[in-house]
Amino acid sequence: MTYNISGPGKFLFDGDILTIQGSGPWLLYAFPGDAGGPGMWFTKGPLALEVDLNTGVWLSASKPRNIVDVCAVLGGASAPDL
Numbered sequence: 001m002t003y004n005i006s007g008p009g010k011f012l013f014d015g016d017i018l019t020i021q022g023s024g025p026w027l028l029y030a031f032p033g034d035a036g037g038p039g040m041w042f043t044k045g046p047l048a049l050e051v052d053l054n055t056g057v058w059l060s061a062s063k064p065r066n067i068v069d070v071c072a073v074l075g076g077a078s079a080p081d082l
Contacts, residue, residue, distance in 0.1 A: 001079065004025050005025050005027040007022055007025070008022065009021060009022030016054050017050055017051070017059070018053050019051075020049040021047075022047045022048075023046050023047070024044065024045075025042065026047060027040070027042055027043075028043060028047070028061075028063070033057055034057055035050075035058040035061040036058060036061035036063065039071050041067050041068060041069060042067070042068040042070055043063055043064050044066040044067075045064025045065060047061075049061050
């Protein structure tokens with residue numbers, strides 16, 4: 001499968017907190033303990049993430065409505081068109 005993940009987005013730094021504001025297509029991945037839970041998603045639309053730069057942990061995640069669970073697709077599920 002091929003995904004265009006060209007964004008755009010902004011990276012805003014405030015001390016030890018990184019805020020990511022994006023729109024358009026993105027590929028997001030998160031680990032256990034991150035806000036939103038572990039996984040990988042292809043998204044289209046507005047998103048916002050806050051990341052603790054000391055730990056790398058997502059503090060908050062606001063994903064768009066248009067989303068594909070890439071882990072499920074890699075496991076054999078069919079991917080919806082976005």
